[in-house]
Amino acid sequence: MGSRVTIRDVAAVAEVSPATVSRVLNADERVAPELRERVLAAVERLGYRPNSQARSLRTQATRVIGLIISDIQNPFFTSLVRGVEDAAQASGYSVVLANSDEDLGKEQQYLRVAAAEQMAGVILSPASSSRTRIGELVHEEIPVVTIDRRIAADVDSVAVDNVAGARQAVEHLLQTGARRVGVIAGPEDVSTAADRLEGYRAALRAAGLAVDPELIVRGDFRIDGGHRAAARLLDRPDRPDALFAANNLMLIGTLDAMAERGLTAPADLLLAGFDEMSWAGFAPPLTLVEQPTYEIGRLATQMLLRRIAGGTAAAEHVVLEATLKVRASSDLVRRAV
Amino acid sequence: MGSRVTIRDVAAVAEVSPATVSRVLNADERVAPELRERVLAAVERLGYRPNSQARSLRTQATRVIGLIISDIQNPFFTSLVRGVEDAAQASGYSVVLANSDEDLGKEQQYLRVAAAEQMAGVILSPASSSRTRIGELVHEEIPVVTIDRRIAADVDSVAVDNVAGARQAVEHLLQTGARRVGVIAGPEDVSTAADRLEGYRAALRAAGLAVDPELIVRGDFRIDGGHRAAARLLDRPDRPDALFAANNLMLIGTLDAMAERGLTAPADLLLAGFDEMSWAGFAPPLTLVEQPTYEIGRLATQMLLRRIAGGTAAAEHVVLEATLKVRASSDLVRRAV
DNA sequence: CTGAAAGCGCTAACAT
């Protein structure tokens, strides 16, 4: 098993030394055009493919970056993946993907794999802001960039302004007439969840409204959790007149819970969510805080590549803008038309 | 950058030879308990981690399997991933995931990466049954198992009986009273698409009905394509009284197109699809042909591991059962309740 | 500009 034809075989056929073959393959300028020709021809003829293990062993550097995302089932992340892949590929890196499934144990295991495989760098959407451990990578001096979420450690990050995004959404609900806005918040130890909840609170405060803890219910950023959380809010005697779901999957769960109860937006209550959801096109047009997912992936990759290249500046935190897109689910006027 | 502490360092601290350290690490029995202790202690103390590149280079074998799926955005595949990961992990292999996005070029590139990285094996959901090329892997003697779809080449595969599944669904629609069943079929060069279309035809024939080519429209297994295809069928003067969507995402597109036209199932037409869709819970309960996705992944991995271990029997084709789950979208009786 | 030689970290013959 394995790459039977080696650099020596190529060298033999081209009648040069292995060193020369290596130089040609690595775009080393100082090699006579004629030899280069011969080498290239031999490579072609033999179907030679460099053995990346050997190369990595020798150069002490792989050209693989690990991308560990917290929920592969969430389209938000899958869109991000493309940004990462494109940017990585443009620089000759390949990407390996892993799914931690919001599970700290799995996450730990993949981080260990990344360390063992000596990956060039890791882009991570951490399962927990306080309990994710990147010690193994730090130990191996493998740079890390977190995306979407931040962690306590001192590493680069790329994310949107979740506080502002959520605040915009809730302010919009209030302006449209809502008085009692319920929020389906995310897990306590995920930074985006905390930030979006903070934005919710800020909007209420700015409007001079009290924050009613009864209207804050936590989900798990998944459909089921969103469903349960929404159900609790919807079954209250004093039902909220608007709901803000802190991510896309929980918004699905919310729609689900509403459907069960024969409720629709905006007729029965106003509805807003976070993250793009074009894949649920058959749902009512939804008011959403949208993120530049592709861009997040692209930027994170560029930052990572800079670190890999040796950048040693202090940790950088890129914050992009999230934009509110008002649609029918929260728009009484548009609905009236 | 890199694992600074090597097997030599451990050997030095434990006062043994590198070979002994290697033996301990590889669970070689014949090493004195006392030395084993010393080695383990040294490993612990130094925080030693084996360099997998060096090991692979030496043993000419990696413990990584590549999983190339054709659409990471499709939950059908993401569920499969777990089956693969669990089975692989149980045997000490790690999985790297890649998304070909139904794009032959990307697929080719990932197959090349798998070959270059000397992966132990590859599980592939091919983008095309006729144009996917696994030559590079064959050349490196890297075993391949296809999942969900088959290819022309002589390789192991795991899939469900798509013909029977589709046939069941369409027969059910006919039994429920449909006379004109439209089908949103998949891409021409994907085996599942061909099989499901074949099942559709078989059901019509069995019922003594003619196959009307006007009622067969091809999509691309994606939401948009399903939407367009469904729109064409729905806008016909003689609108079908039932629709069968050949996969989950196209069923979403179909629901979307129906919603635009104010149509609902089963009131305006009967509806059935393929693949699980619990993530779209807020949609009407959908009649679906469901697949044992986790099991597909698990079995494919076991077959692959057997090949990796040196199995050289003829290509094996495992066919699992797909089961029809009748729900409200096609059930006039249940709806009447 | 090219080649010879050393060595990345590990394991597997081969010796002892």
Place this chain on the structure above:
DNA sequence: ATGTTAGCGCTTTCAG
């Protein structure tokens, strides 16, 4: 049972 040695395939000094 343990150590010595060679070498996986590649790149990179160092000579020439």
